Amino acid sequence: MSDPRALFRRYLEQQIALGQPAIVWSTDRRIDGSADRGADGQTGGQTDGMAERRDVDPSGRRSVGPSTRPSAAPPARRWAKDLPAIPTDIGFVLEAPTQDLFSTDPLAAADMSAVERLVHACTNCGLHEKRRHAVPGEGPREARLVVVGEGPGATEDEQGRPFVGRAGELLTEILAAIDCPRETVYICNVVKCRPPENRKPAADEIEACMPYLHRQLAIIRPKVILAMGGTAAEALLHTKASLGSLRNKVHQYRGIPLIVTYHPAALLRNPNWKRPTWDDVRIARQLLDQ
Numbered sequence: 001m002s003d004p005r006a007l008f009r010r011y012l013e014q015q016i017a018l019g020q021p022a023i024v025w026s027t028d029r030r031i032d033g034s035a036d037r038g039a040d041g042q043t044g045g046q047t048d049g050m051a052e053r054r055d056v057d058p059s060g061r062r063s064v065g066p067s068t069r070p071s072a073a074p075p076a077r078r079w080a081k082d083l084p085a086i087p088t089d090i091g092f093v094l095e096a097p098t099q100d101l102f103s104t105d106p107l108a109a110a111d112m113s114a115v116e117r118l119v120h121a122c123t124n125c126g127l128h129e130k131r132r133h134a135v136p137g138e139g140p141r142e143a144r145l146v147v148v149g150e151g152p153g154a155t156e157d158e159q160g161r162p163f164v165g166r167a168g169e170l171l172t173e174i175l176a177a178i179d180c181p182r183e184t185v186y187i188c189n190v191v192k193c194r195p196p197e198n199r200k201p202a203a204d205e206i207e208a209c210m211p212y213l214h215r216q217l218a219i220i221r222p223k224v225i226l227a228m229g230g231t232a233a234e235a236l237l238h239t240k241a242s243l244g245s246l247r248n249k250v251h252q253y254r255g256i257p258l259i260v261t262y263h264p265a266a267l268l269r270n271p272n273w274k275r276p277t278w279d280d281v282r283i284a285r286q287l288l289d290q
């Protein structure tokens with residue numbers, strides 16, 4: 001769509017679809033191309049080169065298209081009456097939108113806000129049916145470290161934020177221990193809606209949700225990814241290998257170093273995994289320092 005008028009019309013339609021109030025070109029021009037009628041019943045404004053004229057023929061039927069009648073005199077432009085007329089030429093070049101605001105494709109999301117907007121509206125898998133809040137993720141867009149967990153639990157579902165229950169508190173402590181304050185880290189999950197009863201997300205749910213995570217990682221491009229738990233490791237590395245065999249190594253996700261370790265919720269259940277987790281996150285720290 002390269003016609004500037006079509007682009008401009010599309011842009012205005014999208015703004016209105018997004019809840020912007022109706023846009024009135026001026027008191028005597030409307031963006032839909034129809035012309036307001038002044039108190040005297042005259043058609044207001046001359047054609048602006050962008051919109052079609054709509055006229056009423058003598059039979060009372062509406063005709064659409066360029067008018068063949070001479071332009072009626074413009075009515076008084078109220079507060080703008082002493083100002084120069086609005087130019088009939090737009091006078092600037094409209095760039096094509098970088099993103100189609102009607103698109104629901106996560107991979108087309110222009111930025112993190114767009115990803116979040118899509119996640120909140122997403123119904124791509126059955127997990128949307130019982131969620132209270134979708135949980136896209138949180139943290140700075142320029143984070144050097146991204147933590148990826150499995151999916152929201154009850155507290156996360158309630159608050160719409162990732163890692164905010166007891167496991168979240170433990171994650172905050174782990175990050176502080178490697179000198180990565182939580183607020184400097186982007187934290188998210190493989191699936192953005194809570195699986196009922198905190199069950200492991202099903203393969204089709206993971207497949208439906210992964211484009212969001214891929215897009216988030218592409219936008220942030222962190223220096224290191226920390227996959228916490230087997231589900232995150234499997235999804236990001238496309239592997240069925242056990243977590244025990246994946247941890248304590250440096251993997252690659254699309255050229256980004258990726259470390260696998262235990263999920264904080266697992267650590268709460270089994271404190272014996274504290275030491276191996278510490279070994280893993282120290283590798284992440286070393287990578288960040290390189």
Ligand code: SF4
Pocket residue numbers: 119122123124125126127128134191192193205208209
């Ligand atoms: S889990 Fe992911 S794919 Fe499923 S509804 Fe939520 S955001 Fe959409």
